[in-house]
Amino acid sequence: MVPSGDARWEHFPHGADVGIRGMGPTFASALEQVALALAAVVADPARVEPRETLAVECRAASAEDLLFDWLAAIVYEMSARSMLFGSFDVRVEGDRLSARLRGEPVDPGRHEPAVEVKGPTYTQLRVDCDDAGRWTAQCVVDV
Secondary structure, X not given: OEEEOOEEEEEEEEOOEEXXXXXXXXXXXXXXXXXXXXXXXXXXXXXXXXXXXXXXXXXXXXXXXXXHHHHHHHHHHHHHHOEEEEEEEEEEEOOEEEEEEEEXXXXXXXXXXXXXXXXXXXXXXXXXXXXXXOEEEEEEEEO
């Protein structure tokens, strides 16, 4: 688990796959943190330099669908571009998400990638906001 101010991420066990969870004071910050948890399944996000910036947009009817589409978009960009990402800036307005992903091409010697994430799943997929206004976004990713 890595704290970032009032936001943080963590992994949770799930058989052969990996659970990822992001928490924060806003839905957008929870989505940033769950993206960091996703990145950390592959490599240490702190070792990824912000050499390139990509824009990603998603639109979905529910918060859970937006979470799923967001994670799927990150996995697609990692695979299609052979990149890793170490920072994410997310904006959510209604049913739309717009984000900036910052990262660099994979350098196996420096990044030491552990596994390849195939994609998000609907297993334990949830988005919650507790009584204190703290958001949680989580799911299990297929590795």
